[in-house]
Amino acid sequence: MGQTLKCISPIDGSVFAERETLSREAAFDAVARARSAQTGWAARPLQERIGLVMAGVAAVGAMNDEIVPELAHMMGRPVRYGGEFGGFNERASHMAKIAVESLADIEVGEDAGFKRYIKRVPHGVVLVVAPWNYPYMTAINTVAPALIAGNAVVLKHATQTLLAGERMAQAFASAGVPADVFQNVFLDHDTTSALIAGKAFNFVNFTGSVGGGKAMERAAAGTFTGVGTELGGKDPGYVMEDADLDAAVDTLIDGAMFNSGQCCCGIERIYVHESLYDAFLEKAIAIVKGYKLGSPLDAETTIGPMANVRFAGEVRSQIAEAVEAGAVAHIETMDGDDGGAYLTPQILTDVTHDMRLMREESFGPVVGIMKVSSDAEAIELMNDSDFGLTASLWTRDLERAQAVGDRIETGTVFMNRADYLDPGLCWTGCKDTGRGGGLSVIGYHNLTRPKSYHLKKVAG
Structure with missing residues (x-):
């Protein structure tokens, strides 16, 4: 038996x-x-x-x-x-x-x-x-x-x-x-x-x-x-100063939160050029505050529970540790949050790579957002990870995206999209991915x- x-x-x-x-x-x-x-x-x-x-x-x-x-x-x-x-x-x-x-x-x-x-x-x-x-x-x-x-x-x-x-x-x-x-x-x-x-x-x-x-x-x-x-994955998004801001916010936040963040190539950390940072953050917060957390059987629900109470517990721990270390959480606890599998989606700023939230896979509806001043700084941060599945680059300059992409340790480089698997391309990763x-x-x-x-x- x-x-x-x-x-x-x-x-x-x-x-x-x-x-x-x-x-x-x-x-x-x-x-x-x-x-x-x-x-x-x-x-x-x-x-x-x-x-x-x-x-x-x-x-x-x-x-x-x-x-x-x-x-x-x-x-x-x-x-x-x-x-x-x-x-x-x-x-x-x-x-x-x-x-x-x-x-x-x-x-x-x-x-x-x-x-x-x-x-x-x-x-x-x-x-x-x-x-x-x-x-x-x-x-x-x-x-x-x-x-x-x-x-x-x-x-x-x-x-x-x-x-x-x-x-x-x-x-x-x-x-x-x-x-x-x-x-x-x-x-x-x-x-x-x-x-x-x-x-x-x-x-x-x-x-x-x-x-x-x-x-x-x-x-x-x-x-x-x-x-x-x-x-595992800890996929980054990088928003350059010439990006289509609305498209970048909509796509990256959806990539971070869809399926309650439980996506292999979900966005888990976002780096935004300092010139767009405040506007990006404001728009991102507005999107997440508009979600409805609730039963997945309800047609009005836009974000359901995580698949298991244990998974939600790990995300809560990462968030709590980050906040204790100085991170700022921008989303107030939602009515549907039961302390178990139903978890409030969260955006964190003032995060650093000393925090587990920015190093270890979260696989939940949370994303850390950091301000950067150059491609070199963004590349260094994106590569500061044990994982390498995808990276999402936001710019109007194809050649710049290719040049940045060549320096990122990852399996797939996206430009102006994220969280998608193209069957014509090889789905692959590097490092601990x-x-x-x-x-x-x-x-x-x-x-x-x-x-x-x-x-x-x-x-x-």
Whole structure:
């Protein structure tokens, strides 16, 4: 008998869903079935795999009316925002569109004596460990291209969004993807580590905490199993003196507060040129004061609870420590703040990098804003971080943004936008944000391995 995983709803602290984990024996058996089914799946024509995967995506879309309130119950996102299917479909559709070209043989040369080329072949069985904050969009980043490339996929979802993986597997099976080729499993940490250490998988993709990423790498040590990770972030925004002020405020504050700040590439610190600082701050405060904190099931709610009381507690601690050290909090406690999962969104000034708020991942609805006088100062502050996922630059000067971007230690540089994942670009990070890359042609390269053919022809 496995342990019971329980999804505790942030709405009211009740148990919304629970599932039993697989025993170690049952888990290894599930992976064995995936491995057995993978060869037949990989042998199918690429266009057939693409069609079945996209039919699975459409089947998820058909569930959206049920998924949206389910997400509100599981992790607190307000129903007014309509779920994740737009981004889910955009990412899968792009990967389907570029699959033929991305997976095509690389022709090296052919003459009377030799034929030489490089194929991209699937790894085999891919484990996808997905997070709760965007449970559908983060999962599809790997699930769609992995399946299209000919891998079998085993999906393990976060307990906070216990039902998301189950829905995806059911939808894809209903569309014709063989049940053993795409499986959702419920696993405890020890069994997951045992599977990885036991070489059950050919590739592991993990999105989550730095600690979780380290656990994945420890489990894979010595197995030569590839591990791709997207871990913590402390993404900065930099507003230059020539920026479109209104656009910068609207986008950066939304990037900091949307989904109660629980975004992988959410904005967690903002540096504003001294000439715009006062105006930026005034507008930012006005936006946040206009939010309605409340039940995510209420269509009027613009910011819901954090996904877990524990997560909100960490954000409250960071805010309290910063204020005690001299920071100024600009948002009064809102009526909906219950001291638990429902947390007042906050803007802090007079912050420094000595404060945890400006160094450690907050992953909540809080942002620190600092005044800067030059690109050099902003670059130094942006790079003063253990993390490197995205940076958002605000200027009318494309060449200046490129020059600043070249000096920032980050995976993605945005100009005049933030908190967006473009499936045509590689989603990647550096430093403690992890290693690897998803989506784009590079996503296919990471989910396959090169296989070289050097064929000598026999004369006559």
